[in-house]
Amino acid sequence: MEISATGRLVVRITAADVGKRVSVRRLAKPGVTDTKFTDTVGVLTSWDDGVLLITRRDGESVRIPESSLVAGKIVPPAPARRRGPAASYEELARVSSRAWRPVESERLGEWELRAAAGFTRRANSVLPLGDPGLPLDEALTVVRRWYGDRDLPAYVQTATGAEGTQELLCAELERRDWTREVTAELWTGALAPIADLAEASEVVLSREADEAWLARYQRKGVSEVALRVLGWGSPRSSEAESGGGPSVWFATVPGSSAGAAPAAIGRCVVDGRWAGFAAVEVDPALRRRGLASAVMAALARRALDEGASASWLQVETDNAGARALYAGMGFSAHHAYHHYRAPVSAGNQR
Template sequence: MEITGGGRLEVRITSADVGKRVSVRYVTDPAEPGEKFTDAVGVLTSWESGVLLITQKSGESVRIPESALAAGKVVPAAPARRRGPSATFAELARATARAWQPVESEPLGEWVLRASFYEVPPEGRPGGAAAGRRVGFTRRANSVLALGDPGVPVADALTHARAWYAARGLPAYVQAATGAEGTQELLCAALDRHGWRREVSAEVRIGALAPIGDLDADVSAVRLSRTLDEAWLRRYRRSPGDEEASPAVRSVLASGPSVWFASVPGTGGVPAAIGRCVVDGRWAGFMAVEVDPDRRRLGLATSVMTALARQALDEGASAAWLQVEADNDAARALYDGMGFAPHHHYHHYRWAEA
C-alpha cells in the first residue's frame, strides 16, 4: 500500500485506472466498531456510481464502495514464472482452440462463434438427454471464442451471439479468461453487466514437455493411434453414449493439427485408461485422460501421458498444456507432480435467460 510521509495510507487510484491491475485496502464493514481491513488485488474493471469492481485472478469479482477505500495503487503485472515454458495469453488461447475445433463456426470481427451439436432422436436414450432436442458437445465447442475486437460494440456482439445460438437450439455461451497479462477481465465484467452468468471455471496449466517424457512410467501397454475407435469412446466419460457416437463428437475429438489417441487395454472391450494429445508446433495439449475407477492410483494416467509426451517430443514439441477444473483435486495433484503450473483461468459465461 502507498504510505505518505506522515505514515497514512493513501488512495492513489481513480476511475481513469479502469483496465489496470491494482491493489487496494478497504474497510470490510464500516458499521462495525473498530475498523477491520482487507486487501484485494486484481484488474479494476469498473468504477461507477461510487462502487469499484475488481476482478481477481480466479475470475471472482469484488465490489467495494468508494467510501470504504483506505488505500489503493496501480501495481505491475504478476512476475513471469521462472521455470518451464513462457507463453502469452493470446498464443496459448489460440493453441487450445485449435486442439478442440467446432463443427460449425462463424466469425464476428475477431471473435468466433462455435457450435458442435447432435440431435437426440424422438425416442430418446435411456439415461440421456431429453428426446427431440439438440445437445451441444462440451461448452468449449459450443461457445464464443472472444479473442480480440468483435468489430461492433460488445453489447451488440452479445446480442448477435444470443440470436446465433438460439437459431441452432443451443444455449449461448462465451468463453473468457482471467489471471494473466492480456486476459479478459474487462470482458468478464461486461458479460456480468449484460446478464451473463459464470457457469464453470478451470485452470489452463503449462509445463516443460521433456520431464513428462522422462518419467519412469511403464508405457509397454499403452497403445497410440491416429484413429478414434469405439473402444476409446466407451471409456470417454463425456461421450453421449449413442451406438453411433455422434458425428459431431467424432469431429471435435479428431480435430487438431496432429492428434493422437492413447489407450490401455481393459476388460469387456473398454480400455482401462485413455488419453488424447494434440501436437501443434512447440505445444502438446493433453486432454481426455480417463482411468477406470477400479484401477486408479496404479500409475495408468502417468503411463498414458508419458507415452503421449514421448510421441509429441518426437514431433518437435517442447512445451505442454492442459486444462483442469478447480475442484478436481486428484488431477491437480497429478499435474503438480509433473511440473505443470497455472498460467490463467478460463470461464464459460451463459446467457441468463429471464
Template structure:
C-alpha cells in the same frame, strides 16, 4: 536444405512416416517466376488420396500433391527444452482452440464463434480475442442470435489475458443476467520431464490416430458425428489406451501443434486408480510429441477437479490463465 545422395534428389518418405518430422521439396508452378521449388519442414500429419499434409512449427498446415514431390526425408526432432515454455496468453488460447476445433465457426471481428452440436463448452462458445468490431451490446446480441439459429445456448468465454476487455465483457453479460456456468484453468509445462516421468508401472500403452469403440466407451461421451469430429480434429492427434481386463484401464488424447502438445480426455477407471496409470499414459504421449518436435505442453481442466490437479502438479504444470463461461441458458454443455 540438402537432399542429395550421390548427387541425386530422392523422395525417402512414404505414408508409413505419418507422425514424423519431415523435410520435403516440391515443385511449384509459378508462371514467370524463377522460383520452381518450395521447401517445407514440419510434421507429416497425413498422406492420403495423393495429398500430403505437413504441419509447420507455427501450426500452419500445408497440402502438397504427391505428384509434386521432388525430394523428401525424415529429419530429427528439435531438441527438447526442459524449462517451462514461454508464450503469450493469446498464443496459448489460439493453440488450444486449434487443438479442440469446433465443427463450425464464424468470425465476429477478431472474435471466433464456435459450435459443435453442444459437445463441450469449449467447442460451443465464443473466444473473444481482440476487437469484435462492434459496440459490445450489439456484439453480444449478434452472438446470441448466431447460437439460437443453431439450437444452442449462447456461451462466451471470459478471460483472454486482457483484463480491461474481460472486465467490460463480463460486466455486460452479468448485467444481462448471464450466469457463470463453470470455471477452468489453462496450465503449461515443459514436455521433456513429462516424457521422463516414472509411473512405476510397465504396462503397454497403445496409440492410434482414431478413437476406437473401447476408447469412446471409456471416455463416456463423444459417440456422435460432431463430437467425433472435435475429438479427431487438430494438426496431429493421438489416442492412447492402457488395456485392462474389462476394457481400457486408462485413456488420454494428445494433439501436437508445432512446439505445443495439448493433453485432454485423461480418464482412469475406478479400480485402476492410484496405480500411476495417469502418469504412464501421459508419459507415452509426451514421448510421441517429442518425436514430432514438440517441446511444451498445455492442458485445460476445471478448477474443481482436485485429483487431476494433483497429478498435473507432480508433472510440473503451472497455471497460466483462469477463465469461466457465461450463458443465459440453463442447459449443460458437458465438460470444458
C-alpha cells in the same frame, strides 16, 4: 500498500484507472475504524456510484465501497511464472481452441463464433479475442441470434488472471445478466519431464478414437460430430497433411481381459511447439497405480518426436486429485477461463 512520506496509507487510484491491475486495502467493516483490514488484488473493472468492482485472478468479482478504502495503488501485471514455458494468453487461447476444433465457425470482427452441435462448450462458444467490430450490445445480439439459429445456448468463453485477459468483458457480461456456468484453469509445463516418467504398463497409441477408447471416455453416446471434434487434425485432414494443422494421438492402456474397457485412456493434440493433453481417464478401480502418468508419458514422447517442447492442459478448479497429479508433473496455472451463458429470456435462447 502505498505509504506516503509521512508514513500514512494513501489511496492513489481513481475511476480513471478502470482496466488497470490494482491493489487495495479496505476496512473489513466499513465505518468501523478499529476493525481489521482486507487486501484485494485484481483488475479494476468499474468504479460507479461509490462502489469499486475488482476482478481477481480466479474471475471472482469483489465489490468494495469507496468509503471503506484506506489505501490503493496501481500494480504491474502479475510477474512471469518461474515454472514452465513462457506464453501469452492469446497464444494459448488459439492453441487450445484448435484442440477442440468446431465443425462450424464464423467471424464477427475479431471474435470467432464456434459450434459443434453442443459437444463441449469449448467448441460451442464465442472466442472473443480482440474487437467484434460492433458495440458490445449489438455484438451480443448477433451472438444470441447465431446460436439460437442452431438451437444452441449462447456462450462466451473469457479468461482472467494473465496479461491480456478479459476481466472487463467478464464484468460487462455480468452487468447484462450473463451467467458464469463453468470456471477452469489452463496449466502449462515443460514436455520433456513428462516424457521421462516411467510407464506402469503397456500403452497403445492410435490416430483414431476406436470403440475401446470410447468405452472408457466419460462422455457417453458420442456422436459423429463429437468424433470430428475429438479427432480433427489426424493425418487424413488435408490441413495436417500439408503441415498446417495439429495432429491428434489417442492413448489406451488395455483392460485386464479381452473385451474389457481400457484401464486408462488419454488424448494429445500436437500443434507446433505445444502438446495439449486431454481426456486422461482411469478405471476408478485402478487409480493411484501410475496409469495416468503412463498415458501422458507415452503421449509426451510421441509429441517430442513431432517437434513439441511445451505442454498444456485444462483442469477444473474443484478437481483436487487431477490438480495434485499435474502439479507433481511440473504443471502450473497460467490463467483461469470461464463460460458465460446468455440470459434465458434474451433473444431466442432455448
